[in-house]
Amino acid sequence: MSSTGETLMEFYRAMRSRFGHQAWWPGQTPLEICIGAILTQNTAWTNVEKALANLQAAEAMSLHRLHEMPAPQLASLIRPAGYFNIKAKRLKNFVAAVYPRWGENLGGIVKGRQVAQGDGFLDRDGATLREELLAINGIGRETADSIVLYAAGRCTFVVDAYTCRVLGRHRLIAPEDDYESVKDLLESNLPDDVELFNDFHAQFVMVGKTFCRPRSRCEGCPLEGFGHDVEETCNL
DNA sequence: GACCAGGCACATC
């Protein structure tokens, strides 16, 4: 493994020994993960949980129901997640893109199952799935990667603001590095391992939420020994 | 009351 890869793995082990295995999106269906990935855009997960609970209570956690439901009604259900009008449209866009062609079960996805390409929407290879998701208005790179990794179980690294802040403060990326270059740094220096990518992203979120906050000095951070530079922040 | 949260699209220059 490259020296960058070794450094990244040291980061990972330090964060994981502090926070423990995160097991993000446990026990949720691929559809719930897709919906959660859209609802959590620039939004705290606690607010997303309220919106998901509303959808469950309204028995609206199905592609069929979401396809039929008028956008204003959907917006009222997801209100706690914020940006409810725009997110209702984004959910409708997603449903319109996948439901007519793939049906209620997205073509028969079983999370993480290795199947022939084209067997179902989420069964497609990671790069193809990512491209198809990015073609949907309202699904950007982070949302697409979250769906590819957490719903489809394909190996793609999810980059977010926390990832950039942590890596930026450790000078592993430069402020001008964009999403794809940060993603490439991680993917080209780490072993292709879905479980690693899954938990690594979650660990970045944990350390970002807990210690590596805007303008914080990061005291007590599990990565403190690796040398934070709190004067430098990534602008992603 | 300000700031932040598991972004994205669009307008403008």
Place this chain on the structure above:
DNA sequence: GATGTGCATGGT
């Protein structure tokens, strides 16, 4: 291609 802005609730 880079930068700015609207979208909106709920916790700290």
